[in-house]
Amino acid sequence: MTAVNILSGGAAQGLVRGLAAAFKAQTGFEIDGEFGAVGIMADKLRNGAAADLIILTRALVTRLADEKLVASSSIADIGVVETALAVRASDAKVAARTEADLRDVLRDADAIYVPDTKASTAGMHVAKVLDQLGIAYEVAPRLKVFPNGATAMRELSTSNAKRPIGCTQATEIIATPGLALSGALPPGYDLKTMYTAGVTTRAVNPAQASTLIDLLVGADQRELRLRAGFAG
Structure with a gap:
């Protein structure tokens, strides 16, 4: 199976699954990888886990770009x-x-x-x-x-x-x-988190990873993002 490997926060799992069929139709690739706590996913990338793409909080993606583990030019916000x-x-x-x-x-x-x-x-x-x-x-x-x-x-x-x-x-x-x-949660106790995608600098399939990011953030997928729980 040819697949794009991702490391992602659990917040994006439903959205990624919703795009899997469209992504395969466009690229011929499946989507594989892990979803979990963002801190653990970031540490997996730091420790050498194979990944073409990450979806984590904006703060973590920015930090990983500073660490030269994510290509800065590829970074794109998905939603809050x-x-x-x-x-x-x-x-x-x-x-x-x-x-x-x-x-x-x-x-x-x-x-x-x-x-x-x-x-x-x-x-x-x-x-x-x-x-x-x-x-x-x-x-x-x-x-x-x-x-x-x-x-x-x-x-x-x-x-x-x-x-x-x-x-x-x-x-x-x-x-x-x-x-x-x-x-x-009520004002003062609420939390709104921006989730962001980026292609890793060790990506084996960087072109396909970029295509997946385009799908994740594309205007034509806005309704899917809203149904999944993302806001602009």
Whole structure:
């Protein structure tokens, strides 16, 4: 199988999958690679993992370009993703329009599903939010931490808890069957992250990687990006 290899944050997984057929029709190439916590994906590239293309936060892509691991001329922003709350599709949605709302929602949950709190964009933000709210110690026994947002959301979708909730990138929530997007975090606790693509300097298939970036950011794919949870 001829494939473009990518290292990507989990936030882009649904969008990439949605473009796989169009990409193959245009290039004859499949898309292969890994999706996970952005910090771990960046370190994989630093440690020599084979990749033609990366999709990470803008800050990380810029840093990797400074480290001569990504071609600066190839860098392109895909869109902004919000960190949001998730519930099982069968559960009532929760609203967190204020700090007090958010504190109550998290206190009421008997299980809180989140991605890696040290290496993922959303997970690190959740840890910060819990500290800001002053409830980190209180909810720690109910915190269910997984390697990435996609895994955390799959576990939430099959949770046997009575009042579980999840918090990760909106794109990962939307891409998980059995879940419902329950809204963004309130002002002062919200997070909007720009995700950015770039061709690596060790790319084996740089032309095809550039074609995939064109698809990811193209105006004709705007509706797909919006459905996947990306904003301009």
